Amino acid sequence: MPDSFDAFVAERIDRLLRYATALTCDPHLAQDVVQEVLLRAQSRWGRIGGLDAPDLYVKRMITNEYLSWRRRRAARDVTSAHSTLEAIGxxxxxxxxxxxxxxxxxxxxxxxxxxxxxxxxxxxxxxxxxxxxxxxxxxxxxxxxxxxxxxxxxxxxxxxxxxxxxxx
Amino acid sequence: MTHDKTESLIREAVTEQAGRAVDGSVVIRALQRERPRRSMALVFAAVAVVVVAASAVVIPQLMRRDQAPPAAPGVVEERTILVLGRDGESRTDTIMLTRLAGERATAISVPRDTLVDIPGFGPGKVNSAFSQGREAALAAGASQGAADKTGAELTMSVVGGLTGMEIDDYLLIDMAAIGRAADAVGGVEVCVRSDTRDPLAQADFRAGRSLLTGPDALAFVRQRRGLPNGDLDRIMRQQVFLSGLIGRVTPANAAGVLAAVRDHVVTDADLLGLVESLARTRGGVRVALIPVDLEVSSPQGAGLEVSPEVVRPFVQSALAGEAPAAPDCVD
Missing domain, CATH: 1.10.10.10 (Winged helix-like DNA-binding domain superfamily/Winged helix DNA-binding domain)
Structure with missing residues (x-):
């Protein structure tokens, strides 16, 4: 089963990170969220790996993790919005x-x-x-x-x- | 600007944002480093629900990663969670150390008046750890969410120290969500021994069994006056309610339960995973109350003295299966 988890991660990690980065608008927060979720997924991979669409399930975990992090921590600076907007010449x-x-x-x-x-x-x-x-x-x-x-x-x-x- | 152009801009912008992701190899290396650390994901979602109901507390992170055995197929998932039931902004009168281990769920209540040493704040009642940590964080400029987390983590550290348990996660539940949780499972059946009333809690219960929903569920876990032993009877009610609630969480209604409480819970746990784990528990919740000494007066008001040397072995044996099932009927 660990092999199946490793294979899943190897195949999906970039896609999951990109999704999480689009979601959080913060590559580092995205990394934290994905890592956290994969650690949890790993511990019950016996069950998740047997689902029809484990990637969908993991995506749902990532989404939930993000939604709850957003509630409990101040949003980090997404980007320097104002300076960027002003730079639009x-x-x-x-x-x-x-x-x-x-x-x-x-x-x-x-x-x-x-x-x-x-x-x-x-x-x-x-x-x-x-x-x-x-x-x-x-x-x-x-x-x-x-x-x-x-x-x-x-x-x-x-x-x-x-x-x-x-x-x- | 046309609709289509806005949508294509959105598509481009989102793709551009996604392209800023860190490289996958960074995460793979981090996972390999952490691999032995953490084990299960939480069974405790149920607890959350329950907690809501019961307003309990969870102890999240004490258990910490280096202790968890590597997960393998067939290994029982275990998780220790501090469930904190919150009334208003910062009152966490419900504090429960909960443990999910496969089909078994155990909830050990810590009375709110328990006298403890709060790191950084000195002696105080256990329920003041949350408010003191939270207020200190707010004074330092933290957001409400960050302050809640600080208060919960301080409580985790206090309860972890008292019980000798490593707590994985905390689950802070607004008591107001208890009624919603009860509704989401179609009501929670309880049994009371005699008629009781507490106008302050809007409680008015008749002896016998009843199926509690909405406001009645909340009143049931809030009532303290009009009971023979005040807060200790309330704790019993919270445990009974929690057990009844968890017993009604099924794979079929887990999503509804999650939707009902999601916006009323602050946690560092995987809520969805918790609820699913709760749905797997069987046979109700085993319950216990930490051994407390007589009430004494202290500079913080009348409180209950405890000694960690007594509490720790008690908690160990309660979690090992010695805690009894929640009682059928309560005061």
Whole structure:
């Protein structure tokens, strides 16, 4: 069984880390969360490894771990949001504008409420369906749609604002 | 900006964020280093629930990693958790050292008035460890969440020192969530010996059996006045309720229980894993109360004296299977 765990980790570690990093917006926090979760998963791998989709289960553990860490510790500085936003200068050609917009969006996403952010990451990074997101977050598909719709509302408004700033 | 463009920007931004992940080999090396340390993941989710109900406390991290045997198929998962039941911001009158070992769950209550030595704060009642640690953290500029953690960890250290147990995790539960937990399992059956009332706790129970849900469940574990032995009877009620609650957690309703309490729990444990573990326990919860001496007056008010030399062997034997099942009927 330990061999099966090692194989799982070897195969999935990068993907899990990338997911956790998108979720937490903090590579080091993501590392802590993934390590913590894998240590726990290892101790009951006999059961988890026998599931149809152990990776889904582990992803759910990571999500829960993140949601609970967020509750009990102050959010670390995600990134220097203001300086980055200010650095978005007048448009200097499409690639530069696009890069600035993307950077601004990355920061806006990092400031979303945790469940909204988790829903966004699952939808747009993991390409999960509403039902899958509901399963991971432990809520109904209706709640998922509401998280995503509110997050999109916030992000769209912010994006419009950024575009205005960039082009003004 | 069109909807589609926003979505594609989101997609790019999230991917960009994901690309900042550390290299997987870093984690693999760390896992190899930690491998022998930690063993099971927690069975105690149930406890959490229970705790909620009972407002107990958990002792999280004492057990620490270097002691856990490497997990292997067939090995019984064991976890020691300090369950703390919180009423209001910083009152943690319910303190339970809980242990999950395979199908067996044991909860050892520590009366809130137990006199202990609180590291960094001197002598005090055990329930003041949480508030003192929490307030000191807040005064130092910590967030509410970080302050809760500090208070819980200080309590873990106090209870760990008193009982000689290494505590893996803490589970801090808002008592207000007890009713929700009871509802999530379809009610918790309890039996009381005689009619009791406590207007302050909004408690009014008739002798006999009843299925408690919502506010009645909360009143049941909160009532202290109108009982022959006050806080000690309340502890018994919390244990009985906890046992009844855990007994009703099943794989089918575990997700509902988790959803009901999730936002009312602060823990360093894997809550989902805990609830699943609770669903695996059988035969109710074995319960015990640490041996306390007579009430004495102290600078911190009337409290219960204890001696670690007596408490430690008691806890060892209680956890080894000598603690009895929770009683059927209580005062």
């Amino acid at each position: 007048p448009s200097g050609g499409d690639p530069a504008v696009r890069h600035a917009e993307r950077e601004a969006m990355r920061i806006r996403i990092a400031t979303l409420p945790r469940k909204q952010r988790a829903a966004i990451v699952l939808r747009y990074y993991e390409d999960s369906t509403d039902a899958e997101i509901a399963e991971v977050l432990g809520c109904s598909a209706g709640t998922v749609r509401s998280h995503i719709s509110r997050a999109l509302g916030t992000l769209r408004a912010a994006a419009d604002l950024t575009v205005t700033e960039v082009h003004s």
